[in-house]
Amino acid sequence: xxxxxxxxxxxxxxxxxxxxxxxxxxxxxxxxxxxxxxxxxxxxxxxxxxxxxxxxxxxxxxxxxxxxxxxxxxxxxxxxxxxxxxxxxxxxxxxxxxxxxxxxxxx
Amino acid sequence: xxxxxxxxxxxxxxxxxxxxxxxxxxxxxxxxxxxxxxxxxxxxxxxxxxxxxxxxxxxxxxxxxxxxxxxxxxxxxxxxxxxxxxxxxxxxxxxxxxxxxxxxxxxxxxxxxxxxxxx
Numbered sequence: 001x002x003x004x005x006x007x008x009x010x011x012x013x014x015x016x017x018x019x020x021x022x023x024x025x026x027x028x029x030x031x032x033x034x035x036x037x038x039x040x041x042x043x044x045x046x047x048x049x050x051x052x053x054x055x056x057x058x059x060x061x062x063x064x065x066x067x068x069x070x071x072x073x074x075x076x077x078x079x080x081x082x083x084x085x086x087x088x089x090x091x092x093x094x095x096x097x098x099x100x101x102x103x104x105x106x107x
Numbered sequence: 108x109x110x111x112x113x114x115x116x117x118x119x120x121x122x123x124x125x126x127x128x129x130x131x132x133x134x135x136x137x138x139x140x141x142x143x144x145x146x147x148x149x150x151x152x153x154x155x156x157x158x159x160x161x162x163x164x165x166x167x168x169x170x171x172x173x174x175x176x177x178x179x180x181x182x183x184x185x186x187x188x189x190x191x192x193x194x195x196x197x198x199x200x201x202x203x204x205x206x207x208x209x210x211x212x213x214x215x216x217x218x219x220x221x222x223x224x225x226x
Contacts, residue, residue: 001169032210032211034212034213036152036213038152043202043216043217043218043219044144044152044202044204044213044216045216046207046212046213046214046215046216049207049209049210049212049214050209050210055214056214087151087152089152089154089212091210091211091212094166094168094211095154095166095168095169096154096211096212097154098151098152098153098154099151100151101151101152
């Protein structure tokens with residue numbers, strides 16, 4: 001089974017700064033990679049799919065890149081509403097699996 | 108607008124059975140797969156399984172095979188997650204989510220159903 005590992009576990013960032021989150025797969029998942037945002041007490045929300053395609057309604061400050069085993073989610077200028085937990089998910093093969101999450105907190 | 112509306116929170120005892128539901132609105136229900144995702148307290152997301160309501164084709168992630176049953180009633184635009192014998196370790200938030208149009212990511216999510224299993 002492919003294991004997804006996210007880093008760092010916690011990222012402390014000041015509002016307005018850039019945040020870079022990483023997701024690594026234990027073997028290639030091509031571009032079959034999604035990113036989700038989850039705020040406390042809420043359901044996850046799809047941000048990015050196919051590694052770099054923004055989902056409907058997602059602001060342009062969110063961008064995804066990478067392929068194979070190394071992926072990055074970049075938030076160009078953090079807004080107050082962006083402090084949350086972010087999960088990556090691979091879906092090249094069954095079962096789809098998530099990383100353990102990165103918490104983005106206010107510095 | 109696509110909406111997935113889940114049934115309310117449940118408190119059950121170990122050994123009891125339970126069925127929770129997820130009803131779809133705002134799209135052609137029989138054309139999209141619906142997944143169930145578990146989130147244990149303070150933990151991450153786990154993909155449990157998925158069903159195609161159009162023909163009830165169902166797939167389970169290995170850890171959940173034989174532990175739960177996923178079913179659908181397309182006449183009610185509803186998908187279900189069923190336990191026959193609950194355990195304390197089933198305590199979690201359960202989300203239903205619609206599979207994206209192109210692959211196995213989830214593009215819309217229900218609000219979640221909290222299941223608490225305690226004696």
